[in-house]
Amino acid sequence: MMNVSMDHLRDGEEIQVVLRRHWIVYIILVFYFILALAFSGILWGFFGLEAWINLLLCIFWMVFFLFIYVEWLNHELDTFVVTSLRVIGIEQLSFLNRVVSECNLRQVQEVNSSTKGFFANVFNYGTITVQTAGSSTNFVMHFCPDPLDNARKMLNTVEKFRRKDKEREEIEKVEMIKKMEAEQSDY
Known part of the structure; x- marks a missing residue:
C-alpha cells in the first residue's frame, strides 16, 4: 500500500491507512524555482x-537543486501509517534527521481533523491530530x-481494534x- 515497508510489521498486523502530505506542499518548491530563474x-x-557569471550561476544552480532535493525529501518522507495494532508517525525533520513515533491503538483517545483557509478547503487538505x-x-x-475522510478511516480502525x-x-x-x-471440581 503506497510503498510502505512491510518488514517491521508484527505478527497478524495489517496496514489499514497510509497518509502522506498533500501535493500542494510542492507548490512552494515551484515558487522557489521561479524565483531562482528570475x-x-x-x-x-x-x-x-x-x-565568472556562468561559473557563479552553475554553483548557484547546483546548490539550489540540492536545496530543492532536501526540501522535497523532507515533505515526501513524512508519513502516517495506521495498522491493525498501532499508529506509526514518521517525520523527516531535516536531512538525515528523522523521528519515528508509535503508539498502540489502545492508547488512542481521539482523532481530530481540521481544514482552515480558502486554499485548504478548495484543494481539500488540512491537519490530522491523533491524541x-x-x-x-x-x-x-x-x-x-x-483530512475528514482519513480521520474517519483512522477512527474506524481504532473502533475495530x-x-x-x-x-x-x-x-x-x-x-x-x-x-x-474445573480446578474447584477436582477438589
Whole structure:
C-alpha cells in the first residue's frame, strides 16, 4: 500500500491507512524555482555571458537543486501509517534527521481533523491530530489530503481494534472462569 515497508510489521498486523502530505506542499518548491530563474535572468541581464557569471550561476544552480532535493525529501518522507495494532508517525525533520513515533491503538483517545483557509478547503487538505493517552506523543500531520475522510478511516480502525480487544478479553474471562470451575471440581 503506497510503498510502505512491510518488514517491521508484527505478527497478524495489517496496514489499514497510509497518509502522506498533500501535493500542494510542492507548490512552494515551484515558487522557489521561479524565483531562482528570475535571479539568474537578472544576473545575465546585468553582466552578460561573462565566464565568472556562468561559473557563479552553475554553483548557484547546483546548490539550489540540492536545496530543492532536501526540501522535497523532507515533505515526501513524512508519513502516517495506521495498522491493525498501532499508529506509526514518521517525520523527516531535516536531512538525515528523522523521528519515528508509535503508539498502540489502545492508547488512542481521539482523532481530530481540521481544514482552515480558502486554499485548504478548495484543494481539500488540512491537519490530522491523533491524541494519545498518558505521556505518549500526540501525532500531528499538516497538509494531509482529505483530512475528514482519513480521520474517519483512522477512527474506524481504532473502533475495530477496540471491539476485537473487548471480544478477546471476554473470551479470556470465560476461559479463566471455566479453568477455575474445573480446578474447584477436582477438589
